[in-house]
Amino acid sequence: MVSARAQGFFLSRSPAVVATSETPVVVLGAGYAGVKLANELSRKTDGHVPILLVDRHPVHVVRTELYELGQLAEKGSDVRKWAIPIQRVIGRRGVVYREGTVEAIDLDRSVVTVSGEQQPYSGLGVCLGNVPAYYGVAGAESLYQVYRLSGAMRLAHALHRAEADSSALPAGERVRVVVVGGGSTGTEVAAEIATTDWRRLVGSSSRPPSVTLVCGALPFLSGLSGGLVEHARRLLHDAGVVVDEGRNVTGVQGSEMTLAGGGRLRFDIGVWAAGVEAPPLIRALPVPHGHGGRLAVEPTLQLPGHPSVFGVGDVIEMKDPRSGALIPQTAQAAVAEARVAAENLWRLRGGRSLLPFEFHQRGMIVSLGRTKAAGRVARVTIWGSPAALLKSLVEAEYRATAQSGRGAS
Numbered sequence: 001m002v003s004a005r006a007q008g009f010f011l012s013r014s015p016a017v018v019a020t021s022e023t024p025v026v027v028l029g030a031g032y033a034g035v036k037l038a039n040e041l042s043r044k045t046d047g048h049v050p051i052l053l054v055d056r057h058p059v060h061v062v063r064t065e066l067y068e069l070g071q072l073a074e075k076g077s078d079v080r081k082w083a084i085p086i087q088r089v090i091g092r093r094g095v096v097y098r099e100g101t102v103e104a105i106d107l108d109r110s111v112v113t114v115s116g117e118q119q120p121y122s123g124l125g126v127c128l129g130n131v132p133a134y135y136g137v138a139g140a141e142s143l144y145q146v147y148r149l150s151g152a153m154r155l156a157h158a159l160h161r162a163e164a165d166s167s168a169l170p171a172g173e174r175v176r177v178v179v180v181g182g183g184s185t186g187t188e189v190a191a192e193i194a195t196t197d198w199r200r201l202v203g204s205s206s207r208p209p210s211v212t213l214v215c216g217a218l219p220f221l222s223g224l225s226g227g228l229v230e231h232a233r234r235l236l237h238d239a240g241v242v243v244d245e246g247r248n249v250t251g252v253q254g255s256e257m258t259l260a261g262g263g264r265l266r267f268d269i270g271v272w273a274a275g276v277e278a279p280p281l282i283r284a285l286p287v288p289h290g291h292g293g294r295l296a297v298e299p300t301l302q303l304p305g306h307p308s309v310f311g312v313g314d315v316i317e318m319k320d321p322r323s324g325a326l327i328p329q330t331a332q333a334a335v336a337e338a339r340v341a342a343e344n345l346w347r348l349r350g351g352r353s354l355l356p357f358e359f360h361q362r363g364m365i366v367s368l369g370r371t372k373a374a375g376r377v378a379r380v381t382i383w384g385s386p387a388a389l390l391k392s393l394v395e396a397e398y399r400a401t402a403q404s405g406r407g408a409s
């Protein structure tokens with residue numbers, strides 16, 4: 001990476017803020033969307049436009065692999081596989097990273113507040129991802145989650161501890177794990193916990209946990225193709241996961257969940273994987289919002305009324321103009337959107353017309369334990385070990401490309 005001074009940046013006393021001879025394009029969030037947007041824009045502008053990438057953590061989290069709880073439990077605090085230093089994922093030209101928390105976005109003044117300091121922008125990429133959605137379910141916030149690395153690590157450590165102590169449970173009892181959320185995240189987490197070889201990790205006297213997946217009122221793996229869903233259902237069954245369908249969790253009290261209709265479920269380890277929504281800072285912006293407070297962007301990914309501001313990734317809601325379906329909240333979509341946002345920021349500078357975003361899904365693979373998966377790729381349903389192999393190849397390719405400073409393919 002070229003030094004800040006060589007790029008025309010002059011560091012102020014605050015580490016979070018950059019004063020520059022040219023007001024930078026600021027990219028908020030160094031996840032899938034932000035890293036790709038910053039790197040693509042830097043490539044197009046050949047490093048001549050200052051780009052400031054802001055994130056609260058100095059690592060790029062490979063979030064799509066946070067369901068790997070067995071591996072996380074095994075690795076302890078060595079999380080290099082899931083957390084790549086940001087300096088390694090940003091390209092060589094023009095991108096400067098600043099660690100800091102984005103606290104406010106002032107769209108009228110074109111200024112963001114980062115860790116208490118004001119940073120003006122000439123163009124803005126809003127790529128701040130999401131936070132867990134609790135839908136007003138009392139007590140749900142006390143459950144574990146895998147949406148952030150810190151949460152996944154806490155869950156992995158709790159599982160490790162509980163399994164290590166499981167041999168002391170009364171005869172016939174096992175650690176009861178309940179995962180709430182029948183989408184791909186909950187499914188991957190449940191299958192992973194059920195198929196991890198805990199005896200190898202914590203000792204031969206440990207007992208495998210019992211795992212229940214509470215899908216709620218939405219159908220299991222809602223929105224995914226029928227063939228994929230059927231294979232996933234069978235593989236979960238083979239892994240010993242009990243799937244509870246049709247009942248929402250209405251409350252969590254200590255180690256008990258209440259279900260709609262009056263049922264109760266006791267648990268030792270509860271995981272909330274029931275969905276996500278826009279961060280409060282995004283919800284507070286005076287612009288149109290979609291479900292869960294996501295930014296309702298124009299087809300060009302611009303915020304309505306703010307042509308130099310682009311929303312990218314999980315933080316936005318957008319319909320595919322061809323099918324009318326919502327574009328999924330996936331890393332795959334985030335990276336594709338980031339490419340178009342970078343192109344449009346570039347075109348905007350040259351006064352050229354902007355491109356609409358069109359999403360072409362490459363495929364979808366859901367992990368179903370340590371060696372199995374089910375997916376739909378190029379209109380073909382795949383399952384079992386070949387699907388798991390393909391998923392691990394895609395993940396390895398992502399990590400390799402990201403670390404090359406190109407911010408994923």
Ligand SMILES: Cc1cc2nc3c(=O)[nH]c(=O)nc-3n(C[C@H](O)[C@H](O)[C@H](O)COP(=O)(O)OP(=O)(O)OC[C@H]3O[C@@H](n4cnc5c(N)ncnc54)[C@H](O)[C@@H]3O)c2cc1C
Nearest residue numbers: 029031032033056063064101102129313314329330331332
């Ligand atoms: C367990 C799991 C498995 C998944 N598997 C897949 C999969 O197989 N395929 C797929 O395509 N998608 C998958 N996804 C979804 C995918 O991870 C998301 O769609 C993707 O992360 C969205 O990218 P993003 O850049 O919008 O957000 P993120 O990757 O979440 O990045 C947001 C960034 O913003 C930063 N940030 C947030 N708020 C602030 C703030 N106030 N100040 C500073 N920084 C901030 C965060 O630190 C983070 O770096 C999975 C998700 C999970 C949780």
